Amino acid sequence: MKNTAAIIFRTILLITIGVLIGFFLSDGNFGGRRLGLNLSGQDKISRVLDLVRQQYVDSVDVDSLEGVTLNDMLQNLDPHSVYLPAQQARTINEKLEGGFNGIGLEYQLLRDTLVVIQVNKNGPAAKAGIETGDKVVKVNDKPFSGTKLSIDRISKLFRGEKDTYLTLNISRNNSKQLKAFRLKRDHVTLSSIDAAYAQNGTGYIKISKFASSTDTDFRKALADLKVEGMQKLVLDLRGNGGGYLNTATALADEFLPNGKLIVYTKGVHEPRTDYFATDSGSYETGKLTVIIDEYSASASEILAGAMQDLDRATIIGRRSFGKGLVQQQFPFGDGTAVNLTVARYYTPSGRSIQKSYKNGIASYRDELANRIRKGELLNAGSNLNDSAFTGGSAYHTIKGRKVYSSGGIMPDIFVPADTTENTMLIDQLIQNQLFTGYVIDRLQKTIASYPTAERFINKYTITDETMHSFIMYAAQTLKYIEPHDLVISKNVIKTLIKANAARFRWGNNAYYRILNNDDNTFKKALLQ
Helix, strand or coil: CHHHHHHHHHHHHHHHHHHHHHHHHCCCEECCEECCCCCCCCCHHHHHHHHHHHHCCCCCCHHHHHHHHHHHHHHCCCCCCEEECHHHHHHHHHHHHCEEEECCEEEEECCCCEEEEEECCCCHHHHHCCCCCCEEEEECCEECCCCCCCHHHHHHHHCCCCCCEEEEEEECCCCCCCEEEEEECEEEECCCEEEEEEECCEEEEEECCECCCHHHHHHHHHHHHHHCCCCEEEEECCCCCCECHHHHHHHHHCCCCCCCEEEEEEECCEEEEEEECCCCCCCCCCEEEEEECCCCCCHHHHHHHHHHHCCCCEEEECCCCCCCEEEEEEECCCCCEEEEEEEEEECCCCCCCCCCCCCCHHHHHCHHHHHHHCCCCCCHHHHHCCCCCCCCCCEECCCCCEECCCCCCCCCEECCCCHHHCCHHHHHHHHCCHHHHHHHHHHHHHHHCCCCHHHHHHHCCCCHHHHHHHHHHHHCCCCCCCHHHHHHCHHHHHHHHHHHHHHHHHCHHHHHHHHHHCCHHHHHHHCC
16 A cells, blocks of 8 residues: 555656646646746746736737737748738638638629629539529528628628528529528538630649649549540649648649659758659659749749659749748637748759748848849840849759759740730729629620530620720729720730630639630640
């Protein structure tokens, strides 16, 4: 008995000592919650926030202030280490995890009325029979249209717990007779594949982000394109800001034979980790072209860099963003989180494509604008003369071609930006959602007269009369339309009217088919 009691006593003593040591090491913070033991003193950030909470002259949202304070500290490390408020963290994770609980529709607010412009194929809205063009007049039999609608309010109302119900009272074809649709909220899957279609033996896949389901989505899209007779593939990563590193390596694996190095990562606290291709690739030998631009970043650059270094694909377009840092998310109990840079990644040839941030965050954020001012989007030579590349180390692909580091991925074939697409007028028309608005208000009957997307794409033409009608429509919203912008962007505007009309009725594949018909970069990709 005595021995047993002694053992129990020693065990309790050791546990107590261990807990106290833990308190010391965690500054009195256990499991993320301060227990009131101030053994080594509060950190300065916490002390200042306490002073503001208790002594400041005005009422202050201290939680918001804490976020700003933490973000300032993190941004002194590098541009991609950031503090995420709860809503932002949730939104980012939903996009990358490929879904959310809701009803599954896209909408546009038009004259304080919600108009459905896309319905998720397998979501609750589609199952209930909701269609594009439907106007939501009431929700749960209460007034909805004309009640000063906002995106936040709609999001809170439409999203919710799985298996809960929502009733939408809808006007179809402008009928005054409303029809009630009872929807059960469910998990809505968001594909990261924007478009996938085959035409004349060329498959086209556009990927908007590297989410958890991207590789699965890609495999399915690729299988469908092979059935349609695809002989070569164009992979469009323009505007793709990245996502999960593991997803990027999984997608690269689809194109590479077993054993090829895709990328490796390392940091002070992260030992080198190599990512190799396996023998499970679904497109290891077919002809491949990858399109990038100045907004292709992070995971997009991992994929493009591997394809370039290993001479697996032709990279076409414009110099990519230049983000070679790897972040890991560390969540807090209140829904907020920190994205902290934990490693750098290196392409198979050993190059880091991270652009410099030594001149501070503001300079880093202005870097793309500086490229535009220097004419880099219009001339390949201007890119190569950039300080990011001059004087840097030389790297080479498997076949000995010279490639560049420290400023993004330089494409093998440079295609200048189309200046007619980048006018202030085009930006204003898109920001004010006037293309979709015009389709809703003026073109629904026209679209309905075409039985298929194929016939619409091949036969429908935006006439000068339609163009004039659109400009008069836009003028009701825009205070001023620059005549010069109107002249040089006329053809782009016509294309966007037609593309948005096609998307409204037939979805993204029809939309991108129309855009690509007039896209110089895509036309160059077809020649590879």
